[in-house]
Amino acid sequence: MKRLVSAALLAALASTSFTAVPALAAAPIVKSNAPAFYRMMLGDFEVTAINDGTNPLPVDTLLQGMSKAEITAELKKRFLAAPVETSFNAFLINTGGKLVLIDTGAGVMFGPNTGKFLGNLKAAGYSPEQIDEIYITHMHPDHVGGLLLNGQPAFPNAVVRAQKQESDYWLSADNMAKTPAKADYFKGAMAALDPYVKAGKFKPFEGDVELSPGISSHSGKGHTPGHDTYVVESKGQKLVLIGDLIHVAAVQMAHPEVTISFDSEQKEALASRRQAFDAAARAGYWIAGAHLAFPGIGHLRKEGKGYEFVPVNFTQIH
Ligand SMILES: [Zn+2]
Numbered sequence: 001m002k003r004l005v006s007a008a009l010l011a012a013l014a015s016t017s018f019t020a021v022p023a024l025a026a027a028p029i030v031k032s033n034a035p036a037f038y039r040m041m042l043g044d045f046e047v048t049a050i051n052d053g054t055n056p057l058p059v060d061t062l063l064q065g066m067s068k069a070e071i072t073a074e075l076k077k078r079f080l081a082a083p084v085e086t087s088f089n090a091f092l093i094n095t096g097g098k099l100v101l102i103d104t105g106a107g108v109m110f111g112p113n114t115g116k117f118l119g120n121l122k123a124a125g126y127s128p129e130q131i132d133e134i135y136i137t138h139m140h141p142d143h144v145g146g147l148l149l150n151g152q153p154a155f156p157n158a159v160v161r162a163q164k165q166e167s168d169y170w171l172s173a174d175n176m177a178k179t180p181a182k183a184d185y186f187k188g189a190m191a192a193l194d195p196y197v198k199a200g201k202f203k204p205f206e207g208d209v210e211l212s213p214g215i216s217s218h219s220g221k222g223h224t225p226g227h228d229t230y231v232v233e234s235k236g237q238k239l240v241l242i243g244d245l246i247h248v249a250a251v252q253m254a255h256p257e258v259t260i261s262f263d264s265e266q267k268e269a270l271a272s273r274r275q276a277f278d279a280a281a282r283a284g285y286w287i288a289g290a291h292l293a294f295p296g297i298g299h300l301r302k303e304g305k306g307y308e309f310v311p312v313n314f315t316q317i318h
Pocket residue numbers: 140142143244290291
């Protein structure tokens with residue numbers, strides 16, 4: 001940063017020999033960014049994307065259906081290399097009558113690069129006590145970890161909702177015993193949801209239903225057994241929160257046939273991505289993704305056999 005120097009000081013410096021000129025201290029490097037929230041209006045609803053942090057993903061080993069060399073080349077086209085710094089986003093909808101949160105970030109479950117959701121929520125002008133309802137896309141720890149704060153509900157007044165098929169799967173000790181390789185996922189989901197279940201504040205639902213005026217669930221299975229998307233509509237404007245239908249936009253937008261090892265059913269995950277992305281590209285409504293680069297909101301265009309993601313244009317709210 002340029003420093004302003006007074007005319008008197010300059011005159012004094014000019015009159016002394018150069019060897020006597022004191023070094024002007026450089027401004028320290030700040031090494032931090034603005035609080036990570038981004039806000040837009042959707043009809044009468046206010047939508048706030050809130051970042052929980054980022055995580056470096058070794059996508060060249062996680063992506064399936066494309067060689068490592070091809071993945072590396074696709075990343076290079078977009079000035080990226082593995083591991084790709086990947087956003088963890090959650091979305092807050094203020095309908096005017098209710099505050100509804102979609103996913104919660106990782107909380108303490110993913111190390112020091114994440115768990116920034118609550119700080120960013122407060123910077124965005126809201127407190128966790130104000131959240132009325134939380135809709136979970138699926139129960140992987142990077143989406144439900146933020147439900148907990150020091151082992152207690154981070155959102156003491158909220159009712160948590162998710163697809164019954166999702167909670168039946170992840171909250172089952174029998175399923176955990178049958179799938180030891182995923183034990184940590186089960187434990188994470190149970191730890192995050194248990195306090196809400198015990199308090200009678202977890203209410204699963206079944207199928208595609210309206211959960212709140214203007215907000216509905218829409219199945220998007222495959223990434224997990226009960227992975228859901230949420231459709232938000234106000235005054236003819238529409239936004240679909242797609243959860244984990246995509247993880248690595250730099251590769252999977254142009255090559256939607258590429259899946260990721262986190263998908264529990266690869267074919268079903270691909271079909272859900274195709275269905276949701278085709279519909280969004282055709283109708284031209286907004287989408288928002290948990291792992292699209294923050295704020296993760298934009299539109300989709302059909303581009304050859306794949307898609308182009310067009311991120312939201314930075315917009316002030318008047
Ligand atoms: Zn995720």
